[in-house]
Amino acid sequence: EADIYQTPRYLVIGTGKKITLECSQTMGHDKMYWYQQDPGMELHLIHYSYGVNSTEKGDLSSESTVSRIRTEHFPLTLESARPSHTSQYLCASSVGQGGGYTFGSGTRLTVV
């Protein structure tokens, strides 16, 4: 089924560890996004990509990085996790202008 998939669903990790959150979509969308959201709260754009080899930082300052080597894959990496990174990370994709987003189920990250 065409959808957007995020792994892991939940992650508890120690301070200082490097982590990569995976996001893949099978809808053929060019545009992909990462949002940070505390549960039920406002969504903050942290990274986006309009296509392969195109990545931009979003509105919320983030110590994470992203890459877009393949259309369907948009992983987010934290080089050194800190407790302040504890949050939910939502990946989304879009077909283009005026198409709305399809969101993944999210990764709930806890840094201890």
Added chain:
Amino acid sequence: GENVEQHPSTLSVQEGDSAVIKCTYSDSASNYFPWYKQELGKRPQLIIDIRSNVGEKKDQRIAVTLNKTAKHFSLHITETQPEDSAVYFCAASRGTYKYIFGTGTRLKVLA
């Protein structure tokens, strides 16, 4: 900078009553306005959207209205049911492919 204000932040209604959530945007270039519903522990899902060349759109019990002059748009839910309980986010397009989200409205439908 551009922003989207959303009110109220919480809303409780009796089952069967109507619920209205209002948003105001600042970017006059915004031309697409989606609404998302996020149930507890789940992903936001698109429930209805409207483009700037349309003043109103309806889909069963939900409707969205847009006033471009005033830069207001609203979500209307009629005959509310307990399963309508969720957090609702409005959004306005920013540029070609991005959106600015409102701060969310937590709707609780009381049985």
